[in-house]
Amino acid sequence: MDSDDDFLSDVSSAGDFLDTQNSDDESLGDDFGDDLDTGFSDDKDLIKQKRKPYEVEFKVLNPLDIQREQDVQVDDVSAILGLPPESAAILLRFGRWKQEKLIEGYMEHPEETLEDAGLGTNFEGLAKTEKVADFMCEICCEEGPDLETFAMRCGHRFCVDCYRHYLAQKIKEEGEAARIECPGDNCHRIVDSKSLELLLADNNALQERYRTLLTRTYVDDKDNLRWCPAPNCEYAVDCAVKARDLRRIVPTVNCICKHEFCFGCSLNDHQPTPCTLVKMWLKKCEDDSETANWISANTKECPRCMSTIEKNGGCNHMTCRKCKHEFCWMCMGLWSEHGTSWYNCNRYEEKSGSDARSAQAKSRASLERYLHYYNRYANHEQSAKLDKDLYLKTEKKMTSLQSQSGLSWIEVQFLDTASQALQQCRQTLKWTYAFAFYLARNNLTEIFEDNQKDLEMAVESLSEMFEKPVPELAKLKVDILDKTAYCNKRRVILLSDTAENLKNGEWAFNVEW
Incomplete structure (x- = not known):
């Protein structure tokens, strides 16, 4: 057994x-x-x-993990090529850590590879400082029997003080570490880690900065690694997605610091839109900035009484204080139609007519189409920001609910969960409109718009409940929990369906990309 x-x-x-x-x-x-x-x-x-169709496999590395990865590769190359570890490290950085390609090139042309890497072929002797008779430093012109000097294997000797100043300038001011060359004229020998540690033995801060820069260079050189773009984050993400894959997948990753970003372009999560289309969309929005500014203004007029109304929350259900007219902030249509099968706010209806062939009419139709999608894109972006502002007040709201309803702190966490779901769904909806702008219409487009509509309606419903006064929230707890789960479910369905079709090349687009 x-x-x-x-x-x-x-x-x-x-x-x-x-x-x-x-x-x-x-x-x-x-x-x-x-x-x-x-x-x-x-x-x-x-x-x-x-994994869900829109998810990719990745892992998050801390600085120690990254250092361990480097050490393993250095030890491997050192053992295979019979080079000192510090020389193997220089060779790997020269070859951008492509180990197999580097070893193959070395085996075919060892002397040429070493020369190109800034190592040379002389590996005899140890790095040490010494006093040399009748020596004068070419940098500071100091001389004397008590002058401490240092030279790498290339033989260019300078006083230790000048060498230290040179290294400090390279590391602190120029941010260089991987390719610090010998101070000698036209000498391209690279200062190795042992030499640097010897010269900067009393400067721990500079040594730490040197190691940090080497780590940063390692991550920058590796195709499968990206630094988390969140401010002051020291983690890197390891993901096997290649540049050629970015037409078929949107590789969203999550750092330990909770920042969610695209591994392909390092922008914030932009699912379901591929990186190339995101770049095209952002450029178009920037080029049409004046139009965009006009569209994304914070105030609009009531369609019934023309009173000016300011949007101060994420929900798009607007009620005019003057005439009590209820309408949708995005399309200005009756709100009563937005919870029914008549909901059509997310779709752009192509106009037809006898004048459609004229250049002016085509230009106008093109602008109207762009405005349709940009208006909804910008609105969800604004709503996400407003929802985030509400999220910052959520803890206060949770405290109030706790004291007023007798619920425990754990029991009022549903507000925090709902708030996070709102922000995530808004982010997804925002990018569905950029994606839809470039889609060519076919049967799949109808399904995409139906999924988009279902998520949008669920988000608006949750957003409306979330903004209720604190005394009403306790009674709505079950409804908010159910709607939060439903929003998350609809988001998964939309992203999964879109990702599957993207992966299989089923989508048709109206632009070359």
């Missing part, structure tokens, strides 16, 4: 099998996992759950 350890090892191997499946064969891996009878059906950690 097999031991428990053997059994768990088998399960782990099954998990490894699932992880290594090619994206085009995901169904095979999923079927394998579903059919595997482990006897531990409640333990979700044993078998990795299937």
Whole structure:
């Protein structure tokens, strides 16, 4: 009979099998996992759950993880090529950490590769400072028997003080670490880590800055690594997505600091729109900035009494204080139609007519189409900001609800959950309009717009409940929880369907990209 350890090892191997499946064969891996009878059906950690179509595999690395990765590669190359570790590190940085390609090039042309990397072929002797008779430093012109000097294997000797000043300037002022060259004229030998540690033995701050810069260079050089763009974040994300894949997937990743961004372009999450279309859309919005500013103004007029109304919340359900007319902020239509099958706020209806062939009419139709999508894009962007402002007040609202309703702090967390769901769904809806702007119409477009409509209606309903006065929130707790779950579900459906069609090349676009 097999031991428990053997059994768990088998399960782990099954998990490894699932992880290594090619994206085009995901169904095979999923079927394998579903059919595997482990006897531990409640333990979700044993078998990795299937990723959603719009999710990518990634891991977050801290500075120590990054350093360990570098050390492993340096040790490997050092052992294979028989070079000192500090020289192997210089060679790897020269080759942008492409280990196999570097070793292959070295085996074919060792001397040329070493020369190009700034190493040379002389590896004899140890890095040390010494006093040399009849020596004068070429930089400061100091001389004397007590003058401490240093020279790398290239033989260019300078006094230690000048060398230290030179290194400090390179590291502190120029931000250089990986390719600091010898101070000698026209010498391209690279200062290795051992030499630097010897010269800066009494300057821990500068050594730490040097190591930080080397780590930053390592991440910048690796195609599978990106720094988290959040301010003051020291984490990096490892993701196997290649540049050529960005037409088929939108690789959104989450850092430990909770910042969510696109691995492809480092912008904030812009699912479901691919990076290239995002770039085109942002440029178009920038070029049409005056029109955009006019559209995104914070005030509009009531369609019934023409009174000026200011939007001060994320919800698009507006009620005129003067005439009590209820309308939609986005399309200015009757709000009563937005909870019914008549809802058509998200769709752009192409206009037809006898004058459609004229250049002026085409130009006007093109502008109207752009304004339709930009208006909704900008509105969700503004609503997300307003919802975020409300989120900053959520804790106060939760405290008030707790004191007024007798609910515990845990029980009022549904407001925090709802607030986060609103922001995430608004972000998704915002980018669906940029995506829709470039879509060519077909049967899939209808499905996309239906999914978009369902999510939008759910978000507006949740947003309206979220803005209710504190005394009413306790009574709406179950409704808010249900609507929050429904919003999240509709978002998953929209993103999954869009991602599947993008991956399979099913979408048709009206631009070359």
